[in-house]
Amino acid sequence: MLEVQGVTVDFDGLRAVDAASFRVDEGCIVGLIGPNGAGKTTLFNTVTGMIRPSAGTVRFAGRDLARLDPADRSRLGIARTFQIVKPFGGLSVRDNVLVGALTRGQAVAEARRTAEATLERLTMTHLADALAASLPLALRKRLEVARALATGPRLLLLDEIMGGLNPTEVNETLTLIRALNAEGLTFLIIEHNMHAIMQIAETVLVLNQGRLIAEGEPAAITRDPQVIAVYLGEPLEPA
Ligand SMILES: Nc1ncnc2c1ncn2[C@@H]1O[C@H](COP(=O)(O)OP(=O)(O)O)[C@@H](O)[C@H]1O
Ligand SMILES: [Mg+2]
Known part of the structure; x- marks a missing residue:
């Protein structure tokens, strides 16, 4: 591959x-x-x-x-996470994942569904409205994975x-x-x-x-x- x-x-x-x-x-x-x-x-x-x-x-x-x-x-x-996690701190968890989904070229409504499904997959739905910057390290790392997954990677x-x-x-x-x-x-x-x-x-x-x-x-x-x-x-x- x-x-x-x-x-x-x-x-x-x-x-x-x-x-x-x-x-x-x-x-x-x-x-x-x-x-x-x-x-x-x-x-x-x-x-x-x-x-x-x-x-x-x-x-x-x-x-x-x-x-x-x-x-x-x-x-x-191809998707990646960053060693120094850098979510858009001022955006919500949901919108950070939405950014990943939008890079697929999906229409906004579809990208929103992708983002919700990705949050659900990573058991982060309850955090969707939290500001990314407010998350502890472990969850910021999980958000990095969510953002990357939302792009629809194969690798x-x-x-x-x-x-x-x-x-x-x-x-x-x-x-x-x-x-x-x-x-x-x-x-x-x-x-x-x-x-x-x-x-x-x-x-x-x-x-x-x-x-x-x-x-x-x-x-x-x-x-x-x-x-x-x-x-x-x-x-x-x-x-
Ligand atoms: N953009 C850059 N400009 C100059 N040197 C860099 C840059 N990125 C990494 N390096 C240097 O390249 C080497 C390898 O770095 P890096 O790939 O970050 O290593 P690792 O991830 O294995 O710790 C290091 O010496 C680092 O200082
Ligand atoms: Mg490194």
Whole structure:
């Protein structure tokens, strides 16, 4: 579904992503882990079109995305959440989700129905009239997911949505991801919560200093000496 081939991103002499190649197959949940500054969010930005790579190609559903801007890519079915959650704080929860639905090109009445259905799906209907800025972190993160889902994605990129959540909220998030995946949504998930990502991902990619240094099943990744050396520090204990 998503094919990243030799993607390189340079920022004023800093090579943030260095010839990264990987694929995400339709229906999968793929994890992307690595230290701070490894280039994970930058890689997401090349998929959504916010950043153009200096080399390499990104293909989605067989199409080269090079000439497509973020709005085009959204219409093709790519959605993402932001690591630093940035809802429209002065808008209600409902209207934030409506903004997502409107980017599909739906008429307003239909977009309103999409927004209501999305809120219902994420058990946020009771919060619809609250100002986004008034929500606690866990719910602002859930709103990010709602806004992204309302665009009607086939591939959802999640950027550290479990940071700052308590264990109950993490479990709720994992349950939600599994349910959406069972309904056909494909995921690429950046996450620092290792227990969470190792539970949910079928395949894990490890990025370090812009380079993909390992790729495999969670059990193999947690035992990989190089991954332990650069990121995990020590083998993960069972949760
Ligand atoms: N827009 C930008 N301009 C310049 N440097 C950037 C920009 N975005 C990210 N970087 C740098 O690129 C590197 C990778 O950043 P990032 O992709 O945010 O890493 P991660 O998400 O893995 O923590 C870091 O050194 C960061 O400072
Ligand atoms: Mg990041």
